[in-house]
Amino acid sequence: MAEPPSSIVKPLPEALLARQDGNAEMHWAAMAGQGHLVPTDRFFVRNHTRTPVLDAGTWRLRLFGTGLRGAPTRHTPIEFGYRDLRELPAEESVALIECAGNGRRFFASQQGEPAPGAPWGLGAVGVARWRGVRLSTVLHRAGLTDAAVDVQPEGLDPEYVTGGVNLGRVRRPLPIGKALHDVLLAYEMNGRPLPADHGFPVRVVVPGWVGISSVKWVGSIEVSATPLFSPWNTRLYRMFGPGQPDGAGVPLAAVGVKSAFELPWDARVPGGREVVLRGRSWSGHGPIRSVEVSIRPDDADADDWRPARLVAADRGGAWQRWRFRWRPPAPGRWILRARATDATGAGQADRATANDLGYLFDGIVRHPVTVLAPPPA
Numbered sequence: 001m002a003e004p005p006s007s008i009v010k011p012l013p014e015a016l017l018a019r020q021d022g023n024a025e026m027h028w029a030a031m032a033g034q035g036h037l038v039p040t041d042r043f044f045v046r047n048h049t050r051t052p053v054l055d056a057g058t059w060r061l062r063l064f065g066t067g068l069r070g071a072p073t074r075h076t077p078i079e080f081g082y083r084d085l086r087e088l089p090a091e092e093s094v095a096l097i098e099c100a101g102n103g104r105r106f107f108a109s110q111q112g113e114p115a116p117g118a119p120w121g122l123g124a125v126g127v128a129r130w131r132g133v134r135l136s137t138v139l140h141r142a143g144l145t146d147a148a149v150d151v152q153p154e155g156l157d158p159e160y161v162t163g164g165v166n167l168g169r170v171r172r173p174l175p176i177g178k179a180l181h182d183v184l185l186a187y188e189m190n191g192r193p194l195p196a197d198h199g200f201p202v203r204v205v206v207p208g209w210v211g212i213s214s215v216k217w218v219g220s221i222e223v224s225a226t227p228l229f230s231p232w233n234t235r236l237y238r239m240f241g242p243g244q245p246d247g248a249g250v251p252l253a254a255v256g257v258k259s260a261f262e263l264p265w266d267a268r269v270p271g272g273r274e275v276v277l278r279g280r281s282w283s284g285h286g287p288i289r290s291v292e293v294s295i296r297p298d299d300a301d302a303d304d305w306r307p308a309r310l311v312a313a314d315r316g317g318a319w320q321r322w323r324f325r326w327r328p329p330a331p332g333r334w335i336l337r338a339r340a341t342d343a344t345g346a347g348q349a350d351r352a353t354a355n356d357l358g359y360l361f362d363g364i365v366r367h368p369v370t371v372l373a374p375p376p377a
């Protein structure tokens with residue numbers, strides 16, 4: 001039987017990305033030896049439906065709403081074309097985008113608390129160099145007023161239908177404070193025009209916030225003098241479940257602290273000699289201040305934390321590479337753990353806060369490896 005056409009346009013080589021329904025997860029082993037940025041060929045893809053193929057020549061960005069001078073409506077919007085955006089002052093930002101569900105499968109495998117949704121490992125995250133126009137520049141040109149409280153970008157991909165309900169086009173409100181702070185309308189990724197899967201011709205980039213904020217294929221932005229609501233800040237992308245006030249927390253914003261080894265899951269490691277383990281840690285709340293690693297022969301709680309060496313070039317960056325030297329004491333199965341602390345003092349605990357939709361896993365991941373017997377002398 002012919003394979004159904006993919007909802008993703010770019011090739012998905014098995015060495016770089018794992019297919020997950022309509023999504024693609026980066027293999028952490030594919031980051032070994034890479035620089036600060038994730039090359040575009042292995043950047044994860046998360047689509048609610050499918051990648052639309054849009055024409056920059058006819059594409060328009062339409063702004064409307066009660067937060068703009070004269071309150072233009074959806075039918076009388078302020079419009080910008082692709083060339084208009086290209087002619088505005090450009091900015092670059094090296095920013096991290098992470099899916100709120102990254103690490104979801106560890107709720108089940110480590111905590112016995114399975115959650116529905118894409119069973120991501122740790123590969124639904126990436127850092128790229130984005131180039132575009134500040135959202136604030138476009139908002140001011142469109143006539144932003146002091147009354148604006150929320151802006152809501154909306155994508156041009158097909159409407160999202162789930163459980164028989166049509167939720168409409170992907171859209172999620174962003175508070176005006178964040179919108180004016182560091183948000184970009186990006187038309188380039190890693191020095192090239194945005195690829196189709198990552199939002200061509202223009203996407204929103206909200207550094208350090210849950211990936212759903214970074215709306216791809218943006219076609220319109222509502223600017224409102226009253227708070228805005230969509231399924232993506234009401235029934236999705238909030239913490240639901242016991243322990244949450246009234247059963248639901250506030251809409252998710254910055255991502256928590258995570259750490260990953262640049263190794264395959266169940267990697268094979270040569271025995272009898274020192275190896276250098278590499279990985280990365282990140283947090284949406286600020287730069288990483290320290291990383292520790294613990295390695296044990298079993299799944300028991302770790303108590304032998306030792307500092308990893310941070311790569312100096314990444315200090316203060318969107319994420320932090322690190323190294324840890326290890327001489328495996330014996331062949332067999334070993335459990336690697338890494339935990340980081342960010343500049344706000346936030347860290348990683350053995351368990352993440354369980355929630356119904358499996359968001360924001362920030363627990364310490366237990367990464368198994370097999371140390372091979374050293375070759376006979």
Ligand code: MTE
Pocket residue numbers: 043044045046047048049097098099100154155156157170197198199210211212213214215216217218
């Ligand atoms: N924007 C639109 N229009 N449609 C989408 O399905 N997915 C969001 C966000 N923006 C999505 C979107 C989610 S959940 C994530 S994690 C990021 O895009 C993923 O960005 P990427 O595919 O470029 O990695």
